[in-house]
Amino acid sequence: MTSQEQAIKTLIPDLRDIPVDRLAELGSSALAHSIARYRERLKENGIPLSSFQARI
Amino acid sequence: MLTSHLLPEAAFSALAEGAGRPATIRLVRDAQLSKHLMLLHAIADAASTGDASAAGPAAFRAGYALLAELQATGAGGADWLLGLPHLGSWAHDCLIRLEQGSAADFAHFACLVAAAAVRGGVPFELDVPVRDGRVQLPGLGFARITDESSWVRLCCDGDRVTAGRHLDADRRDLVPDDGSGGPVPQWSGTPVIRAVAGGLAWQVLLETQDSYLDRYTLPMATSLSAEEIRRWRQCALAAWEVLVRTHRWAAEPLPDLVSVIVPLTPHCDTDLVSVTTPAAFGAIATSWPPDPVTMAETLVHESQHVKLGGLLDMVPLVTSGAEQVYAPWRPDPRPAGGLLQGVYAHLGIARFWNAQRRTETDPDDTLRAQVHFARWRSMIEPAAQTLLRTNCLTEAGVRFVDLLRAQGRRLEAEPLPGQAREIAAQVALDHRLTWQVRHLAIDQAGVASLAAAYRRGDPAGALARPGTWIEADTRKVQASVRSRLLTMRYLAPARYRELCADRTLTLSEADRLLVSGRAQAAVRAYCDEITGTGDPGPDAWIGLALALHQLPSPPLHPAFATDLALLVEVHGYLGGRTNPLDLASWFG
Numbered sequence: 001m002t003s004q005e006q007a008i009k010t011l012i013p014d015l016r017d018i019p020v021d022r023l024a025e026l027g028s029s030a031l032a033h034s035i036a037r038y039r040e041r042l043k044e045n046g047i048p049l050s051s052f053q054a055r056i
Numbered sequence: 057m058l059t060s061h062l063l064p065e066a067a068f069s070a071l072a073e074g075a076g077r078p079a080t081i082r083l084v085r086d087a088q089l090s091k092h093l094m095l096l097h098a099i100a101d102a103a104s105t106g107d108a109s110a111a112g113p114a115a116f117r118a119g120y121a122l123l124a125e126l127q128a129t130g131a132g133g134a135d136w137l138l139g140l141p142h143l144g145s146w147a148h149d150c151l152i153r154l155e156q157g158s159a160a161d162f163a164h165f166a167c168l169v170a171a172a173a174v175r176g177g178v179p180f181e182l183d184v185p186v187r188d189g190r191v192q193l194p195g196l197g198f199a200r201i202t203d204e205s206s207w208v209r210l211c212c213d214g215d216r217v218t219a220g221r222h223l224d225a226d227r228r229d230l231v232p233d234d235g236s237g238g239p240v241p242q243w244s245g246t247p248v249i250r251a252v253a254g255g256l257a258w259q260v261l262l263e264t265q266d267s268y269l270d271r272y273t274l275p276m277a278t279s280l281s282a283e284e285i286r287r288w289r290q291c292a293l294a295a296w297e298v299l300v301r302t303h304r305w306a307a308e309p310l311p312d313l314v315s316v317i318v319p320l321t322p323h324c325d326t327d328l329v330s331v332t333t334p335a336a337f338g339a340i341a342t343s344w345p346p347d348p349v350t351m352a353e354t355l356v357h358e359s360q361h362v363k364l365g366g367l368l369d370m371v372p373l374v375t376s377g378a379e380q381v382y383a384p385w386r387p388d389p390r391p392a393g394g395l396l397q398g399v400y401a402h403l404g405i406a407r408f409w410n411a412q413r414r415t416e417t418d419p420d421d422t423l424r425a426q427v428h429f430a431r432w433r434s435m436i437e438p439a440a441q442t443l444l445r446t447n448c449l450t451e452a453g454v455r456f457v458d459l460l461r462a463q464g465r466r467l468e469a470e471p472l473p474g475q476a477r478e479i480a481a482q483v484a485l486d487h488r489l490t491w492q493v494r495h496l497a498i499d500q501a502g503v504a505s506l507a508a509a510y511r512r513g514d515p516a517g518a519l520a521r522p523g524t525w526i527e528a529d530t531r532k533v534q535a536s537v538r539s540r541l542l543t544m545r546y547l548a549p550a551r552y553r554e555l556c557a558d559r560t561l562t563l564s565e566a567d568r569l570l571v572s573g574r575a576q577a578a579v580r581a582y583c584d585e586i587t588g589t590g591d592p593g594p595d596a597w598i599g600l601a602l603a604l605h606q607l608p609s610p611p612l613h614p615a616f617a618t619d620l621a622l623l624v625e626v627h628g629y630l631g632g633r634t635n636p637l638d639l640a641s642w643f644g
Contacts, residue, residue: 007062008452010370014061015093016086021124023097030058035098038091038369042151047335050149051275052267 011037061087063370068452071367072459074360074403081309084366088337089138091369095147096120096165102154103162111207115183116162119169122180126172133176141316141339142194143168145268148335164268167192170210174227179214183207187267191219194266196230197245199223232261235289247285249317251296256307258296261316262288263339269318272331272341277319287344288319294348295355302411306356306404313359314340330354332361334368349421353408360404364397373456377448380526382491384435384484389495389526392446396453399439403460406432406467420549423476427546430472430480436464479546482602486539489601489620493594496621497527503622507629516642522622531621533594538567542602545571566599575606579637586627586636597624600636615643 013034015023023031048054067080076084100120103113126134137143146168150160163185171193173180184191186205190198201208201222208220217227223242231237233245247262262285263269263276270276280288299307318341322329328350330342340358345351367373377393385398406429413425440461443449449457502522509519541563544552555561556571563571566581582600589596601616615623627639 003065005065007064008068008371010061010063010087011372012061012087012090012370013058013094015090015097018093019124019127020093020096020100020120023093024100026058031094031097035094038094039098039151039155042148043155045334047148047152047333048271049152050145050268050271052270 061090061370063367068367068371068456069459071363072456073463074400074407074460075305076309076363078309078312081312081363084363084370085139085312085337087370088144088366089135091337092138092143092147095144095151096123099147099150099154099160099162099165102150102160111183112159112162112185115166115185118182119166122169122173122178122182125180126169126176126178129176129178131176131178133172133178136175136195137168137172139315139338140168140195141336142263142266142268145266145271145333145336145339146194149268149271164192168194170212171196174212174217174230177212177214177227179212181209181211184210184219190265191223192266193230194268195246195261196232197243198265199230200242200244202242235286247280247289249289249292251293253297254300254304256296256300256304256311258307258311258314260292260314262292263316263318269316269336269339269341271333271335272318272320274320274322274329274331274341274343276341277321280319288317291345291348291351292317295345295351298348298352298412299355302415303352303356303408306359306408309363310355310359313362314338314355316340317342319344328354330358332358332365334365337362337366349412353405353412356404356408357401360401361397364400371452372450373453374448375450375453377443377446379446379448380528381442381446382488384439384487387491387494389491389528392442392448395439395443396449396457399436399443399457400460402432402435402439403463406436406464410467410470423479423549424546426472426476427480427483429467429470430476431484433464433467433470434480434484437461437468440464476546479542482605483542483546485605485617486542486598486602489598489616490533490536490539493531493598493621493624494533495526495528495530497525497530498622498625499523500625503625503629506622506626510626510630510634510639510642515644517644521619524621531594531624533598536595536598537562538571538595538599541571564596564599566596566603570599570603570606573606575603578603579607583636587633589632594624597636613637613640615640619643 013031063083067083070076070080103116106113123134146164153160166182166184170182170184174193186201186208189201191201191208192198199219211218212227215227217230218224225240225243229240230243231245232248234248234250249260251258264278264280316339318339320329320341320343322343328343332340342354345354374393374396377391379392380389381392383390383395383398409425409429413422413429416422416425440457443457499522566578566585569578569581582596582603585596597620601620604613604616623640627634
């Protein structure tokens with residue numbers, strides 16, 4: 001396999017085929033880990049609230 | 057077994073090179089759908105832990121159940137919803153509020169899911185919040201509610217939609233407004249632009265009402281008149297033609313990158329501000345672009361940010377990067393890590409102007425395109441070097457920047473007329489020197505030591521340079537009329553010619569000589585200004601450097617290019633009467 005044919009495993013779990021009402025069944029798994037990591041990144045990047053929410 | 061989204065190396069390389077076919081962009085977009093599901097799951101957790109009877113969480117849970125139904129129908133309604141920037145933007149606000157320990161707006165999710173169900177003709181009944189007399193159906197529009205209710209029951213039987221006694225409409229009429237349909241009682245469709253050119257179609261909403269997309273550095277323009285919407289529509293249609301005709305590489309993936317434009321209210325009419333947030337993949341915001349080519353450039357610029365924002369969610373490219381550095385497109389010091397977004401956007405911009413310069417027929421438009429190209433292509437390599445020097449990149453980030461640099465070098469190899477290169481170099485130098493003088497702080501003991509050595513006649517070569525650090529606005533540099541004029545030379549050549557002939561402009565004699573191209577005389581005038589004034593502003597020093605740069609020979613003295621702030625400080629310490637050129641020669 002050439003390097004261009006290889007694939008990078010990304011940080012985002014593939015949830016497209018999992019119904020939302022089944023997500024909870026994944027429990028404290030890789031999904032919870034991904035969420036925690038994303039929330040951490042959100043804090044690091046300091047994405048601001050929308051102006052609408054910031055006014056509340 | 058939970059798997060992750062995979063990104064083929066070839067797709068990663070294509071993205072790093074600034075391109076990306078639609079199939080590649082869809083990989084990024086698909087990951088955003090999963091990201092939104094991930095965020096929804098986190099919000100659902102929070103909605104289930106509070107007061108179970110509270111209206112907001114209850115509305116969220118009902119919406120969540122309806123989303124499960126939409127997924128089960130497999131008709132695409134769920135994917136439409138999960139791809140909406142409105143959803144991402146709201147979800148980020150929820151997460152931030154939960155992180156802060158403050159109340160999240162759970163209820164709005166019911167509006168989002170209701171919009172998807174109305175669009176897909178899926179029957180439902182949901183209690184939805186009424187805000188400012190409106191029920192928002194994000195991505196479609198809003199219904200007006202004529203009493204003081206804060207909630208209303210929204211029902212759809214698959215065909216008709218009712219909102220209490222306020223709305224009773226065919227669900228096929230509750231759509232965005234493309235300007236062709238008649239009015240629907242109590243309904244206001246979000247303006248939509250449908251552009252078709254050269255066999256490519258692009259549909260984009262002009263969002264002026266969704267509060268969660270009012271999240272940019274300037275406020276959303278919430279009160280556009282029908283005439284203003286018509287002008288936006290025309291400008292976007294013309295910009296799409298520009299992109300399809302000349303920049304197909306950018307046009308082809310655009311429908312998957314930009315589905316919403318948020319018009320912004322600028323501080324003044326001449327400001328062009330455009331911006332993107334990673335919280336709303338698929339949305340860009342911009343103030344009114346003055347012409348279709350500028351709008352096309354803005355779309356390329358911001359779609360680069362959208363693309364990279366999506367990739368950064370998938371693959372970490374930056375580890376830290378808090379060190380403050382020079383960004384050639386910004387007046388202020390920026391964290392090194394943030395430079396990646398800028399250099400990536402400017403790779404797209406340079407590529408845009410490289411193609412655009414070949415299609416312009418008016419000499420002024422051609423010059424503008426050539427100078428833009430010359431200026432932005434030359435920024436890629438130094439900015440990439442800064443990223444590498446500051447060690448703020450991950451291993452993947454280094455690979456990404458290496459590929460990006462290769463594209464920059466390819467653009468650098470393109471021949472360009474000398475006039476365009478000269479104007480671009482002058483404007484870039486003005487920008488860099490202004491930044492340096494404004495933000496580079498210098499250890500004063502070191503300045504004193506150098507001044508003493510100069511007085512003694514010691515050679516400067518053996519002396520250590522004083523310590524420096526970045527400190528925002530450490531020196532005051534006036535917003536220079538001269539800088540604006542130099543920029544106008546290519547942005548608005550006709551106006552530039554008019555202003556140069558206008559003797560009433562508030563320019564110093566030295567500035568006047570500089571802008572009229574009389575470099576040698578300008579050098580003498582700046583030197584006189586610097587030595588003849590007790591406390592000359594840094595502007596005169598920057599002008600002197602620009603005038604020296606204009607001379608055919610000798611080239612700009614190295615001290616002016618690298619140590620201008622130090623020259624200013626030592627000169628001031630010496631009392632301000634020393635000849636600036638002698639001092640620069642001493643620095644060697």
